[in-house]
């Protein structure tokens with residue numbers, strides 16, 4: 145019989161795998177949840193909240209352990225450190241957990257996991273936190289703005305610096321705070337199959353509320369807990385696809401037209417490929433290219449479920465791809481939704497902030513430039529490339545585009561995108577940058593480039 149302490153024990157096991165075996169958060173969590181199918185939905189959601197929240201907040205939690213413990217977090221026995229993080233996380237961030245439950249279950253966890261002798265340390269540290277927290281926040285913050293934001297919001301310094309290159313400190317705080325919230329779910333309605341109103345009503349009939357999203361006429365945002373995605377109304381019938389609002393803006397910026405030939409250079413799992421197919425009313429050809437054959441299977445599955453026929457799957461490295469049909473054949477539009485560091489989606493993937501590094505970003509920036517240079521060889525005179533990333537990092541965004549334009553004088557930024565919903569997010573004519581704390585959607589960068597006639 146599952147109990148609340150089971151949900152904490154499962155969170156503990158998942159965190160062990162994540163910290164000690166370097167497992168991905170979603171994979172470790174999925175594994176422990178599958179090992180306890182009897183867990184109620186309330187218990188499941190506590191396990192998820194603890195694991196995602198603690199992975200996100202580990203720098204803040206460790207800073208508290210450093211301040212309150214006899215030993216620094218890094219010097220604590222690894223399992224004790226996890227239990228201290230779990231207790232502190234509940235006390236600091238989970239209002240719905242009574243204080244006594246947070247402390248007592250943490251002490252129990254220590255006893256259950258071979259740390260009986262250290263149970264007193266857990267009790268002492270958590271009670272010391274509570275004692276200090278009655279007067280003020282026990283967390284001590286340095287004056288240096290980078291480390292201050294890094295500790296307060298639990299981000300590595302280099303990410304805070306990356307954001308500070310683009311925003312004032314007060315906004316970086318808002319942005320980091322936004323990334324610590326649970327992710328929201330947006331749907332893109334397949335207007336070839338149904339209407340926004342029909343989906344709204346079908347959801348409401350099942351007690352699921354939604355809101356519309358400004359500037360996006362095809363989009364609904366879920367506003368209450370929805371349960372399993374594939375059990376929501378209209379899933380099997382291909383009425384909609386889960387896709388963040390900002391990702392939807394990218395395809396609107398591409399503005400594909402019926403009858404055109406389009407290459408989606410990095411297509412998997414097909415969120416934007418299928419959106420292109422919907423916008424061209426499934427009339428035309430879309431080459432869905434990707435390095436990963438496994439991920440391309442997802443494109444196929446999504447296209448089938450949404451009943452779209454204009455998509456052709458093309459595995460391979462888009463850096464070496466030539467447009468083959470015949471030597472004169474060039475395409476109308478290319479979408480290059482490039483592999484990137486994902487710094488615009490830190491709320492959805494809590495590991496990224498700890499896994500990503502400046503070295504990896506240097507390599508990504510090179511890959512992005514190579515992909516863009518190659519994509520330019522596929523496009524006919526007057527044709528379009530939309531370059532997009534879900535990151536907020538100049539090296540992968542502005543720098544890639546500036547360097548491309550310098551070496552390709554026959555290309556320019558198409559800045560007259562006034563009728564595109566993406567234009568509402570322009571930071572400078574033609575440069576579209578979605579900032580989550582301002583726009584309440586994933587961070588994204590996108591630019592529309594046009595080849596001269």
Ligand SMILES: C[S@@+](CC[C@H](N)C(=O)[O-])C[C@H]1O[C@@H](n2cnc3c(N)ncnc32)[C@H](O)[C@@H]1O
Pocket residue numbers: 391409410411412413414415416417433434435436439460461462463481482483484
């Ligand atoms: C940001 S994801 C694309 C998301 C997709 N456009 C969507 O909306 O669902 C980037 C993709 O680039 C692919 N990729 C990475 N390097 C590549 C390369 N050299 N050639 C083609 N695809 C590549 C990855 O496999 C990954 O699927």
